[in-house]
Amino acid sequence: MRILTVAEATAYLKDLIEFDPVLTDVWIRGEVTTMTRSAAGHVYFNLSADEIQISCVLFRGTQRSVLAMPQVGEEVLAHGRITIYEARGQYQLMVDNVAPVGVGVLQLQFEETRRRLEAEGLFNVERKRPIPKMPATIGVVTSAQGAVWHDIQNVVTRRFPIVELILAPSIVQGPDAPAELTRSLRALDDTNRCDVIIIGRGGGSAEDLAAFNDEGLARAIFTTRAPVVSAVGHETDTCITDLVADLRAPTPSAAAELCVPDSAEIVVRLGFALTQAQSSVREVIRADREQVQRGLTATHHRSPMRSIDRARQQVDNTIGDAHRIVPRLLSAFRREVASLDTTAALLDPRSIMRRGYAIVSTRTAGEERRVTTASGAIEAAQVEIAFQDGRARATVRQEQE
Structure with missing residues (x-):
């Protein structure tokens, strides 16, 4: 035997009720016997029938979407759905819609x-898509025999005879109509040729229009690549396809006009x-003519020979400056060259060796290295001495102070 606490028993019943597929989507019929409104705007009322009652709650946010508000x-x-209010251990209906008993099944x-x-x-x-202003191809889903x-x-x-019309025929009422309308719509959209699709039928009773309230058809309209215009019945008729389509037209003829x-x-x-x-072009031509005329007038008052004379004077001045400056530049250049020549002669090693100096070097692994000290010469032992007229090899024996 298992013993449960009140909370455990209540939680167990709550799970049973709130996961039951029947009790989570249920219509309940009864008379409104009591009703109160909380400060937050929520409505609490009881439904009674055969001396049995159930508590109901209609939250403020849901009230704007119900068909009718309950009245005592x-x-x-x-x-709504049945739930358990755990604080009291009491089951209640969480209401999301209320309708008078006289409302038909189709409306519900x-x-x-x-x-x-x-x-x-x-x-x-x-998420609604714009309708193209100038489509090349329009698809139509409706009956091939009807007036639509x-x-x-x-x-x-x-209005626009160059548009291509493609009909995807379908029955528009009866138990088989929703599935056939859905197939025709998807087949038409799969051709990828339509810039827009019109789906519709003429007016009729609620039973005649019921196919256009089908959930499967609505989802098919939502997923089409081409935008969809719904044109079902007359202007006063509203179907699910009107709500999900990208545009709703009051009649099929109005849909074609749109x-x-x-x-x-x-x-x-x-x-x-x-x-x-044409007016803009004439204005541009007139403005250009006035500009050309102003240019001709200005040219007439200003002789081009004046510009030519000024240019000639500038050329003459430049030539005169060149005659004065170039000789001076050449003279300075010659003096600079002579100075550089003298400096190069003084720094030439051959000139130094002609005065009795020589260059001592040694070779290590094929690489020539200058010897500049006596200790370096003794360390090398074998050295080469370069004179102004040739080279000589020598052996270094000792260092002298």
Whole structure:
């Protein structure tokens, strides 16, 4: 037998409840019997049914995303996860959405998918890509038999007929529609030819539009290389694809208009740009003509012969300076050369030897070394003596004072 403390038993039950897949994602139906709001803005209320009640908490940060705020006496559907408040050992529902009982299953599924994808960042405005202003190729995912494909073709042909349209046909409603829409979208994106992709269908009931609330389709739109424009139903209809796409269009025809420019407007803009360019060129030509005219007038008042005369005078002055300076430089150069010649003659060893001096050297390992002292000569023993007219070898016997 194992004995648990109150804390251990509570922690054990908390783990069982909070890791149960059913209790972590559950809708609970009941009547709101009591409700209080804390100073921090959190809402605490009870759901009751058949004399049984469960405590619920709706935190302030979650309140802005619920379908409806709970009101005492109303029967509602509350979504969230079951947890245990350990301090009291009491289980409670951590609410993240509240809806009136009259809300249909499709709307609840839509809200669940929307909240989950929004929490993951799939709807973030920062990641939405710009739609190219002048695409070369537009991909379209819709039914080949519906009016949407023909409407898009008509709009594109009227506004910008040089654009290529590629249809990836798919059914747009029914249980098989989400998977087929996803396959067609990915196949179209994998061609790597589309500058932008339009996915859409005409209006219909909530059941007809349900395929465009599919989570798998939303994730496929999020991962496409080309930006995606969602055009589902009418302007009042909002689907998950509208939220995850890079741009939402109120109708398929509006999507086509948003994806291509109007060729008539382009012609008008080009005409305006051409007029501006012509005006700018005429202004440049006028300014250049005025500048040339000013140059001709200035040349007329200033004769070029004056410049030539000044240049000639400068040349004459330079030649005169050269006649005066060059002889003096040559004379100084000659005196410098003579002085260097005299100094070289005095320092020439042969001139010194002609006065009776000689150079004593010795050879060690083939290398000649000068002998400048008597002790060095005795140490070498054999020396060579260079005279002005030749060399002689000598043996040194002793040193004399």
